[in-house]
Amino acid sequence: MRLILLAATLCLADTGPAAVQLPSYLKVCARLDNAKFDKCAAKSGREALPHLIKGDRKLKIPSFDPFEITELKISNGQGRGQMNLILRDVKLHGLKDTYLHNTTSDFSKGHAALALTVPKLKILGMYDLSGQILLLPIIGRGHINLTLVDTRIALPMTFTTVKINGIEYGDLSTAMVHLYPTRVYVHLDNLFNGDKILGEEMNKFLNDNWREVFDELVPNISAAFVEIFKDLANGLAKQFPFDVLFPETLP
Numbered sequence: 001m002r003l004i005l006l007a008a009t010l011c012l013a014d015t016g017p018a019a020v021q022l023p024s025y026l027k028v029c030a031r032l033d034n035a036k037f038d039k040c041a042a043k044s045g046r047e048a049l050p051h052l053i054k055g056d057r058k059l060k061i062p063s064f065d066p067f068e069i070t071e072l073k074i075s076n077g078q079g080r081g082q083m084n085l086i087l088r089d090v091k092l093h094g095l096k097d098t099y100l101h102n103t104t105s106d107f108s109k110g111h112a113a114l115a116l117t118v119p120k121l122k123i124l125g126m127y128d129l130s131g132q133i134l135l136l137p138i139i140g141r142g143h144i145n146l147t148l149v150d151t152r153i154a155l156p157m158t159f160t161t162v163k164i165n166g167i168e169y170g171d172l173s174t175a176m177v178h179l180y181p182t183r184v185y186v187h188l189d190n191l192f193n194g195d196k197i198l199g200e201e202m203n204k205f206l207n208d209n210w211r212e213v214f215d216e217l218v219p220n221i222s223a224a225f226v227e228i229f230k231d232l233a234n235g236l237a238k239q240f241p242f243d244v245l246f247p248e249t250l251p
Contacts, residue, residue: 142190
């Protein structure tokens with residue numbers, strides 16, 4: 001299984017220490033007490049998330065709703081399906097409604113995790129697909145609509161600090177994205193060279209077996225989200241010293 005993310009960059013430059021002030025919507029929390037930090041960070045994150053997803057030019061953060069991916073290649077040679085899927089001109093809609101449930105952190109170990117929910121995540125774009133899915137042959141090229149409903153997201157990560165011009169900044173070392181939708185709807189236009197009957201039957205099959213279909217795709221989709229999140233987190237972290245974003249104590 002391999003994934004090539006050709007163009008999902010966030011245009012966040014590593015500019016070193018920047019003369020940028022923390023925005024008013026981003027409230028910092030003292031990090032010395034993990035339990036108190038987590039409670040504070042969850043509240044602060046809920047307030048800040050809509051602003052960050054909307055985008056902030058001063059922080060070089062683009063809008064995330066819709067979020068655009070120029071091209072995503074997925075090649076899956078494991079499990080019950082073997083397929084080659086290319087998604088182009090993809091737009092992700094619905095991230096603006098993301099809700100942050102809680103955060104857990106351990107600064108001494110450099111561990112953290114987020115728990116979120118997206119009520120409806122709609123992935124629209126063009127697709128080019130060939131191969132097998134759940135042992136059935138499939139081929140097509142056209143529009144794709146992949147809708148995830150009430151998706152819980154678990155996002156564990158590890159972090160450290162790096163020095164830039166003698167100042168410590170946060171650095172996201174690793175991250176994983178686990179997606180748990182309660183339902184997935186999929187529609188592929190122009191399957192089997194436009195054969196309407198075969199196309200309708202295949203779309204029905206994909207929706208009737210949505211969980212197994214999603215299990216085939218989720219490692220690749222999650223990997224794309226990881227790259228997006230890491231670029232965002234590190235781009236933001238390098239604009240403010242670690243002790244500014246995560247002070248030991250508050251005044």
